[in-house]
Amino acid sequence: MEIKMDRIERLRLFLIESPIKMARLQGVGNIKGTVKRVLLELTTANGIVGWGEAAPWEVFTGTSEAAFAAIDVYLRAHVIGAPVNRIRELTRTMDKALVGHSEAKLAVETAMFDILGKSCALSIADLLGGRVRDTIPLSFSIADPDFDADMRRMKIMVEGGHRIFKVKTGVKSHAEDMAHLQAMRDAFGDKIDLRLDYNQALKPFGAISILRDVDQFRPTFIEQPVPRDCLMAMASFARDLDTPILADESCFDARDLMEVIRLTAADAISVKLMKAGGILKAQALMAIADAAHLPAYGGTLWEGGIALAAGTQFIAAAPGMSLGCEFYMPHHVLTEDVLEERVGNEEGHVVVPDGPGLGIKISEASLRGNARILAER
Numbered sequence: 001m002e003i004k005m006d007r008i009e010r011l012r013l014f015l016i017e018s019p020i021k022m023a024r025l026q027g028v029g030n031i032k033g034t035v036k037r038v039l040l041e042l043t044t045a046n047g048i049v050g051w052g053e054a055a056p057w058e059v060f061t062g063t064s065e066a067a068f069a070a071i072d073v074y075l076r077a078h079v080i081g082a083p084v085n086r087i088r089e090l091t092r093t094m095d096k097a098l099v100g101h102s103e104a105k106l107a108v109e110t111a112m113f114d115i116l117g118k119s120c121a122l123s124i125a126d127l128l129g130g131r132v133r134d135t136i137p138l139s140f141s142i143a144d145p146d147f148d149a150d151m152r153r154m155k156i157m158v159e160g161g162h163r164i165f166k167v168k169t170g171v172k173s174h175a176e177d178m179a180h181l182q183a184m185r186d187a188f189g190d191k192i193d194l195r196l197d198y199n200q201a202l203k204p205f206g207a208i209s210i211l212r213d214v215d216q217f218r219p220t221f222i223e224q225p226v227p228r229d230c231l232m233a234m235a236s237f238a239r240d241l242d243t244p245i246l247a248d249e250s251c252f253d254a255r256d257l258m259e260v261i262r263l264t265a266a267d268a269i270s271v272k273l274m275k276a277g278g279i280l281k282a283q284a285l286m287a288i289a290d291a292a293h294l295p296a297y298g299g300t301l302w303e304g305g306i307a308l309a310a311g312t313q314f315i316a317a318a319p320g321m322s323l324g325c326e327f328y329m330p331h332h333v334l335t336e337d338v339l340e341e342r343v344g345n346e347e348g349h350v351v352v353p354d355g356p357g358l359g360i361k362i363s364e365a366s367l368r369g370n371a372r373i374l375a376e377r
């Protein structure tokens with residue numbers, strides 16, 4: 001019996017710019033004012049609509065303008081006409097047609113999964129094998145140039161049940177980092193789960209004494225202390241410190257992860273859908289990480305509600321993603337979001353949305369009402 005499968009009929013793209021509430025010092029690059037990202041809407045012949053998001057960061061993965069052009073010029077022809085149940089085949093076609101552009105490919109794959117879920121009334125987490133968790137512990141990054149503002153924010157968040165804070169170290173002087181970590185432990189003791197992220201700020205030469213200093217504050221892990229290609233230095237820190245070392249910039253894809261494992265360069269990894277270039281690719285990454293017993297953390301770039309929902313659906317169905325997530329942008333940093341309703345955030349946890357596909361509601365009206373559109377196609 002031949003079943004006539006629904007196909008993608010229309011693709012619309014929006015390059016948007018969103019104001020943010022606070023300046024951010026993030027080691028590899030600083031952010032003030034606004035962030036840009038690309039939203040993608042796919043519609044099938046039967047009228048099912050799916051959404052995806054590409055949120056590159058120019059110092060980390062690429063640019064939003066490039067993601068917009070990648071989809072508009074190079075991927076559009078492959079997406080139009082694609083059957084909704086052949087997502088893996090489409091990802092292979094996109095990889096053949098275009099090198100890199102992980103965020104653009106993720107946006108397409110996310111919208112395809114959103115549609116497939118809606119067409120069979122299942123969430124993306126269901127399509128990935130089903131949930132193993134209903135909430136995900138949320139980490140907030142301490143990265144405000146004004147540390148006192150971060151301390152005031154932390155106090156309110158801790159009172160609201162929030163526990164995990166990741167401090168962006170190595171941006172200010174080591175002495176300032178030490179004073180800030182001391183202030184946080186003095187104010188909150190062991191009530192908080194403190195993590196450190198250097199975003200590649202240290203040079204391998206002399207890094208170990210700095211790491212031994214900050215180690216006194218009992219961080220849960222130290223993320224990416226040195227540049228991404230310094231895997232031997234990462235391996236020495238992982239060997240010499242009791243505190244686990246986490247690879248972020250050193251681990252974009254499966255090939256990177258195999259190198260991290262071969263050199264025992266990290267004890268844990270940060271998985272970002274924008275780095276991995278797709279939910280299926282992130283799932284494959286976790287199969288390797290699970291085999292090597294490396295737990296993972298759900299990282300983010302400057303992502304809005306659609307990317308957050310995709311990451312949440314992925315982590316809900318990935319047992320090894322046990323170190324929480326940092327999907328705090330839409331609630332704490334972006335001044336607005338394009339969703340009709342934000343993804344739930346309760347007592348320091350992101351709540352995995354119920355409902356088919358991504359489990360979110362977004363409309364042209366909520367998009368146009370809440371984002372500055374720089375370009376659309």
Ligand SMILES: [Mg+2]
Nearest residue numbers: 197199223248
């Ligand atoms: Mg990081």
